[in-house]
Amino acid sequence: MTVEVKPVRVVIVDDHRVFRSGVRAELAPAVADGRLEIAGEAGDVEEAVTVVAHTRPDVVLLDVHLPGGTIRPGGREVLTRSAGLPVRFLALSVSDAAEDVIAVIRAGARGYVTKSISGEELIAAVLKVADGDAVFSPRLAGFVLDAFGTSAGEVAVVDDELDRLSAREREVMRLIARGYAYKEVARELFISVKTVETHVSAVLRKLQLSSRHELTRWAADRRLL
Amino acid sequence: MSTSSGLISPAGGPPRPPLVRPRTDRAIGGVAAAVARHLGLPVRAVQAGFVVATLFGASGIVLYAWLWALVPEEAPLPPAGGPTGLGAVPDPATDEAVAFGSRIRVDLLAGAFLVTAGGVLAASRLGWAVRAGLVLPLLIMAAGAVIAYAQFDEVDRARWFARTGVANRSAVLRLALGVLLVVLGVLLLVLQQSDLLVLGRTLLAAIAVLAGVGVVLAPWGVRLWRDLDAERAARARESERADIAAHLHDSVLQTLALIQRHSQDGAEVVRLARAQERDLRGWLYAAVDADPTTMAARVAALTAEAEDVHGAVVEVVTVGDRPVDERTAALLAALREAVVNAARHADSPIRVYVESGPDGVEAFVRDRGPGFDLDAVPEDRLGVRESIIGRMERHGGSARVRSAPGEGTEVRLLLPERKEES
Numbered sequence A: 001m002t003v004e005v006k007p008v009r010v011v012i013v014d015d016h017r018v019f020r021s022g023v024r025a026e027l028a029p030a031v032a033d034g035r036l037e038i039a040g041e042a043g044d045v046e047e048a049v050t051v052v053a054h055t056r057p058d059v060v061l062l063d064v065h066l067p068g069g070t071i072r073p074g075g076r077e078v079l080t081r082s083a084g085l086p087v088r089f090l091a092l093s094v095s096d097a098a099e100d101v102i103a104v105i106r107a108g109a110r111g112y113v114t115k116s117i118s119g120e121e122l123i124a125a126v127l128k129v130a131d132g133d134a135v136f137s138p139r140l141a142g143f144v145l146d147a148f149g150t151s152a153g154e155v156a157v158v159d160d161e162l163d164r165l166s167a168r169e170r171e172v173m174r175l176i177a178r179g180y181a182y183k184e185v186a187r188e189l190f191i192s193v194k195t196v197e198t199h200v201s202a203v204l205r206k207l208q209l210s211s212r213h214e215l216t217r218w219a220a221d222r223r224l225l
Numbered sequence B: 001m002s003t004s005s006g007l008i009s010p011a012g013g014p015p016r017p018p019l020v021r022p023r024t025d026r027a028i029g030g031v032a033a034a035v036a037r038h039l040g041l042p043v044r045a046v047q048a049g050f051v052v053a054t055l056f057g058a059s060g061i062v063l064y065a066w067l068w069a070l071v072p073e074e075a076p077l078p079p080a081g082g083p084t085g086l087g088a089v090p091d092p093a094t095d096e097a098v099a100f101g102s103r104i105r106v107d108l109l110a111g112a113f114l115v116t117a118g119g120v121l122a123a124s125r126l127g128w129a130v131r132a133g134l135v136l137p138l139l140i141m142a143a144g145a146v147i148a149y150a151q152f153d154e155v156d157r158a159r160w161f162a163r164t165g166v167a168n169r170s171a172v173l174r175l176a177l178g179v180l181l182v183v184l185g186v187l188l189l190v191l192q193q194s195d196l197l198v199l200g201r202t203l204l205a206a207i208a209v210l211a212g213v214g215v216v217l218a219p220w221g222v223r224l225w226r227d228l229d230a231e232r233a234a235r236a237r238e239s240e241r242a243d244i245a246a247h248l249h250d251s252v253l254q255t256l257a258l259i260q261r262h263s264q265d266g267a268e269v270v271r272l273a274r275a276q277e278r279d280l281r282g283w284l285y286a287a288v289d290a291d292p293t294t295m296a297a298r299v300a301a302l303t304a305e306a307e308d309v310h311g312a313v314v315e316v317v318t319v320g321d322r323p324v325d326e327r328t329a330a331l332l333a334a335l336r337e338a339v340v341n342a343a344r345h346a347d348s349p350i351r352v353y354v355e356s357g358p359d360g361v362e363a364f365v366r367d368r369g370p371g372f373d374l375d376a377v378p379e380d381r382l383g384v385r386e387s388i389i390g391r392m393e394r395h396g397g398s399a400r401v402r403s404a405p406g407e408g409t410e411v412r413l414l415l416p417e418r419k420e421e422s
Helices: A017-032 A045-055 A074-081 A098-106 A119-130 A138-147 A167-177 A182-189 A193-209 A213-221 B031-039 B043-055 B059-070 B092-125 B132-153 B165-192 B196-261 B266-285 B295-310 B326-345 B382-394
Strands: A008-013 A036-042 A059-063 A088-093 A111-114 B314-319 B350-357 B360-367 B398-404 B408-416
Touching: A008 A017, A008 A045, A008 A119, A017 A036, A017 A119, A036 A045, A036 A119, A045 A059, A045 A074, A059 A074, A059 A119, A074 A088, A074 A098, A088 A098, A088 A119, A098 A111, A098 A138, A098 A193, A111 A119, A111 A138, A138 A167, A138 B314, A138 B350, A167 A182, A167 A193, A167 B350, A182 A193, B031 B043, B031 B059, B043 B059, B196 B266, B266 B295, B295 B314, B295 B326, B295 B350, B326 B350, B326 B360, B326 B382, B326 B408, B382 B398, B382 B408
Parallel strands: A008 A036, A008 A059, A059 A088, A088 A111, B314 B350
Antiparallel strands: B350 B360, B360 B408, B398 B408
16 A cells, blocks of 8 residues: 555635535545545635645635735735745635636636536646646636637737737637636647646736736626626 | 813713703793703803893893794693603604794794894994994804804704705705895994094904804814715615615525425525526626626526526626627527527536627537437427527528537537628
8 A cells, every 4th residue: 555646735715614614525535535635724814824834735725705814805815925835726716706816816826716616626626736737717718818808809929928818828718718628628729738738827827927907907897707 | 069061062972952942940031041951051150141241232132032032942841741851852853843943933033133133233323332343243243153053953954955945945045144144244344434444443353253154154064064974975875785685685585485495306496596696696796887788698698597497507608798789689599599408408517608709709508418419310300400500590600519429519609790781
């Protein structure tokens, strides 16, 4: 009985105890087969900062709206105050206002999924984030497409351009918005899954670094449903 | 015996009793008692004040008479039972009636006061040894001050600013009277004296009068404005809270009750919860100015309907938006057909993606159901062929169905913008 891979250590942060135990239950299969390990739980900003600093997990499942602290949304404060730790964050939220989601992503979260996600998908998302990849739900992909004005035909000529998506990134985002898993995206575009992950990470970087004014405006006057 | 308690009750202290003349415990007209009770001073002191003021050009008597006329009498106590005693607080209804009555009387009797003032003036002209130049401005200033002060305890200031004619007229009338008094005072001062030096001095007095009135009115104005602002904000908050409560009651509480009643029927509970969630989300997050005739709104509506009717879960992502016209309406109809088809054949979440841009509209409906072979569908099955493909093609678009057994199904609807408009 040798353990070939160390389990990914996870901290669950949410202010509802019922929801935390629900997430625990959904992650249970992965905990049972040694892929995951629950390192801790937290119910508010202060507790989250302490638990994260203390346990140094690989991935933090972070509720966007968290009580405590001074910065809104609370999830953003946890991210800001945990900056510098070798910890990756995955935002988990009941469809929130776009401005809050974008705030958490821009504060450094590696992805955003809605709470309606299935247990299987959640496990996959956590493992993906632990590997350093970005996790985009269809909704977040739709948001990116909308905010970067791709429906108006704006496409970056150079891949490095921060304020626009390249044609390939746009294709990947559209497929994710249509509900394709990374694997399916790769098959559809005849590229490797690794390339898909590279594109998604690039989009995440643009989302975090872009100064595109529409991003903020869009987030302010529209809300994710 | 006399501590210096309660000269003027500090702001935030207990509310003053209204300025009304008591029916009992009064020496002449109850004016001194009223003022004393209202200001929290000993009655004796107020009475002494009136006497002293009378020594100076009879102003005490004039003020007393004026207040007698202006200050309303206390409402009669209920004949039997009811709270008795000095501290009995009149109930709001009578309070309001008193205030309203006083308002009309103020208007009428302020005029009477003017006549009195004229009489005093005439008397001084006839050789009465009243130093009118000093007394009259003081009197008029006092009158202005009392008029302004009377506003402090109005029961409902809101009526002041209400659009009803009566209230507005009385407000305007009062203002006009105040101005008239001041102007009269100035005129008297100027006309009485011809000496330049004295004129200068009287002008100074007039300015003092104006400044006095200003000082009296300024805090009142500021306070009134603040109170009104606070009241308005409180009303807005209250009505918003009531709206939220009403909505939660009509929606969430009702649904919770239904869920408890259907707790045995799992599918029904899911359907109820899902519908309620959608409703609440729409209410919480929807943009206030969302136009129900745009693509995004119509897509949301038709998928919601599919959820309700078929008990499926439909995840919708829309990018861009545009108003619905005849052609996009056709796309929506085809989209509805595709969603309903998916809801009927697949039980996993259905994903709808609609992108509206200047080049046209593209929509995808994807499910992870069993999938099917389009060529194997009999010709007479109108669903896909006619309602989706045929409809799209008639409106210059196209539809493509991609499906393989075990792989789920994806329907793609494309409606390019017409190149020529003519």
